[in-house]
Structures are given as structure tokens and as C-alpha cells.
Amino acid sequence: AQSVSQHNHHVILSEAASLELGCNYSYGGTVNLFWYVQYPGQHLQLLLKYFSGDPLVKGIKGFEAEFIKSKFSFNLRKPSVQWSDTAEYFCAVKAGTASKLTFGTGTRLQVTL
Amino acid sequence: EAQVTQNPRYLITVTGKKLTVTCSQNMNHEYMSWYRQDPGLGLRQIYYSMNVEVTDKGDVPEGYKVSRKEKRNFPLILESPSPNQTSLYFCASSLAGSYNSPLHFGNGTRLTVT
Numbered sequence: 001a002q003s004v005s006q007h008n009h010h011v012i013l014s015e016a017a018s019l020e021l022g023c024n025y026s027y028g029g030t031v032n033l034f035w036y037v038q039y040p041g042q043h044l045q046l047l048l049k050y051f052s053g054d055p056l057v058k059g060i061k062g063f064e065a066e067f068i069k070s071k072f073s074f075n076l077r078k079p080s081v082q083w084s085d086t087a088e089y090f091c092a093v094k095a096g097t098a099s100k101l102t103f104g105t106g107t108r109l110q111v112t113l
Numbered sequence: 114e115a116q117v118t119q120n121p122r123y124l125i126t127v128t129g130k131k132l133t134v135t136c137s138q139n140m141n142h143e144y145m146s147w148y149r150q151d152p153g154l155g156l157r158q159i160y161y162s163m164n165v166e167v168t169d170k171g172d173v174p175e176g177y178k179v180s181r182k183e184k185r186n187f188p189l190i191l192e193s194p195s196p197n198q199t200s201l202y203f204c205a206s207s208l209a210g211s212y213n214s215p216l217h218f219g220n221g222t223r224l225t226v227t
Contacts, residue, residue, distance in 0.1 A: 009153070034215060043203060043218040044156075090155060100171075101216055103148075105155035 002027040002095045006104035013081050014112050021076040021107050023065075023091030032094040033074040034101070035065055039087045047089070050074065061085070086111045115140045119204050119219035126194055127227055134189045134222045136204030144207045145187040146171070146216070147179065149200040156203065162187055194226040 005024045013019060025031060035047040048059025055067040065076045074091060091104040117138045126132055138145065146161035148171075158171030162181040176198055178190040187206075191198060201223050205216040 006155075036216075043220045044205075044216075045218070046215040049215055100158065100161065101146075102158075103156040105153060 002031075002093055002102050004091055004093050004102050004104035006089075006091055006107050008107045009105070010108045010110070012110045012112065015083055016080050019076070019078040019081045019085075019109070021089055021091075021109070023074045023076065023104060024072050025074070025091075025093045025102075026072065027093065027095045029096050031096075033065070033067060034092040034094075035059065035063070035074075035076050036090045036092060036103075037087050038090065038106075044090065047076070081109070081111050083111045083113055085109060115217070117204055117206055117217050117219035119202075119222050121222060122220060123223050125225045125227065128195055129193050132191050132194060132224075134191075134202060134204075134224070136187045136189065136219060137185050138187075138204075138206040138217070139185065140206060140217065141184065142206035142208055142217070143184070144214075145181065146205050147177070147187070147189050148203045148205065149173065149198075150203060150221075151200050159189070159202075191224075194224075196226050198224065199226050200224060 003026045007022050032051040034049045036044040037047045038044045048057050050057045050067045058064045063078050088106045088108050090106045092101045120135045143164045147159040148156040150156050157173045159177050160179040162168045204219040207216045208214040
């Protein structure tokens, strides 16, 4: 079964700092990759997704992620974070044509002014 | 407005008292799923349904039941809740058979079992 690892559990950054959150998965075949964001007190929302083509994916609010197949990674990046980016971020993987979505344990991002 | 609606948002109950959390979606999605979210554990899938009358266990199904009698509804049933089921629960839906279709989540139900 596939698994997803997010090694950064809690990240604290100042506004305007650059962000990179790690995500690694274990599955050797075709994958579909997602990043979801959960703002305080809210439900999860899709940030961006990758399923084929250009491995550099751009999402909403200036976020992007790069799929590196050889490293089984799908790291999330943002050049300059804002206080409003404070949230929990979840990486998720669908393996092959399965509908099941496996989530990582999440990374809590705290952006200070 | 396309949405997944869960009720109630908050629920406090006692051990052993049966409860149901409702979930409804208006997007004609075939696939529906229940997750629980716990600190440090992320989201874990409880049950999912590929279509009407088709349900399957996820990663943590013990102590839960579901039913899918209609396409839009996917209630989560706790026949005899226990304190270890205290958690934040999310219902989600997506287009089945479309492997790159993202999940749409409900607003969550925070359950406390005393």
C-alpha cells in the first residue's frame, strides 16, 4: 500500500520568507499528487494537483510544487509567504487508477509578522 | 453552489449512545468517503463508497458503519461510540473513475465522546 511522508511537522516563518514543505511517497507506479490546505477552523481545500505533463505545477495563491519522480517527491514551495498562509498543509497521493487518496500527516505552517 | 454538507458541526455524546453524522453532496459525485483527523496522524480513511450500494472499508473502519442508499447521501453511523472515537470527521466526494479528480470536503464534524 502506498504511504505519504511529510517530515516537517511544524514550520515557523516570518512574512516574506521562502517556503518549502517536503512530501515523499512510496509507490513505484503512476501517481496523482495533491496538496491540500486547511485554514484554521475550516475544511480542506485543494491547493494544486499533478497528474501528468510538466512536473512543475502552479496552484492558487502563488504556491507551486515540483514532482521529482526519481526522488518520489512532490515538495510544495512559495517564494514569499504571507501571514494569511498560516494553515495546515497536507500532501496526498492517488496510486494508479485507484480512487483512494492517502494523506500525509500534515505540516502546520505558522507565519509571523 | 456545489458543496458537501455535514451535520452536525459539533456533537458531544456519551459512551454507547448511538449517533449518526449526515453527509450530503449536490455535485452528482459517485465517490464519497469519510475521514477522521487526529493531531499528528493526519487524515485517515474510515469508509468509502464508489457508488450507490457499494461501500468498502478504509484504513480505520472499526467501530463505524456507513450506508449508501442514495447517490447524494453517505451517513456515518457509530453504533456504540467510545472515547477513542473523539475526533474531527470529514466527509468528501469526487468523480469516481476520474483518478485525477480532487476531493471536495465538507466543513467537518467535531465529535466528543465522554
